[in-house]
Amino acid sequence: MALNLKLSTLGVVLLLLSACTTAPPKNINNVCHIYDEYYDWFLASDEVYKRWQVPQHVTMAFIHQESKFVGDARPPWQWFMWIIPLGRPSSAFGYAQALDGTWEEYMRQTGNWGADRDDFEDAVDFIGWYNHKSLIRNKINPHDAYSLYLAYHEGQGGFSRGTYKNKPWLLKVAKKVERRSRFYQQQLQGCRAELEDDRYWRSIFGKNETKSVDFHS
Known part of the structure; x- marks a missing residue:
């Protein structure tokens, strides 16, 4: 009886936790729609720009590529002969697909232990922290989403050694991130003023609709 009660309680807790998970935006291809649905994301990415000098359209393009805005995203399991599970290829997790070791380094360097x-x-x-390291060490322009993504994937040392040059698949992905960044930048030109004008009221009372240029991938 006691065991059944404990299992039931655990089930309720897990259900509540899953219900608290933020669902991906309804239209991940339009950054204005994303910010309209989750205005606190606009505020967060704006803080990243102020703190790390990485533009919002670059940051959001990274999130789109890494996780499609799924908060608990992980690399898929790998299998041998479609039968024997081999585990996941890396420890990447979350919106930014950050590895365990890199995330620990981030917490240690920023003091953001929670x-x-x-x-x-x-x-x-x-993402802002890591890309800022790329700006400093590899002298990458903050608007250069292509090079920033290559450094994000290969690491600072790998980027400086040019390890990405022998990975044509990675170059294609970086080009995709660059395109997404440009589209997001274009969309933001049509809604940034309204987002800024409504900063106070939206933070208190919620969202308003914003005008935007649609983008279809």
């Missing part, structure tokens, strides 16, 4: 990879605010700050 950071969670499935928390959007923490994830975008991580």
Whole structure:
């Protein structure tokens, strides 16, 4: 009887936790729609720009590529002969698909010890932190989403050694991130003023609709 009660309680807790998970935006291809649905994401990515000098359209393009805005995203399991599970290819997790070791380094260097990879605010700050390292070490322009993504994937040392040059698949992905970044930048030109004008009221009372240029992938 006691065991059944404990199992029932555990089930309720797990159900509540799953209900608290933030669902991906309804239209991940339009950054204005994303910010309209989750205005706190606009505020978070704006803080990243102020703190790390990484533009919002670059940060959001990274999130789109890494997780499609799924907070608990992980790499898929690998299988041998479609039968024997081999585990996941890496420890990547969350919006930014940050690895265990890199996330620990981020927490240590920023002092953000309570950071969670499935928390959007923490994830975008991580992306800003890492890309800022690329700006400093590899002298990459903050608007250069293509080079920033290559450094994000290969690491600072790998980027400086050019390890990405022998990975044509990665170059294609980086080009995709670059295209997404440009589209997001174009969309933001049509809604940024309204987002800024409504900053006070939206933070208190919720969202309003914003005008935007649609983008279909």
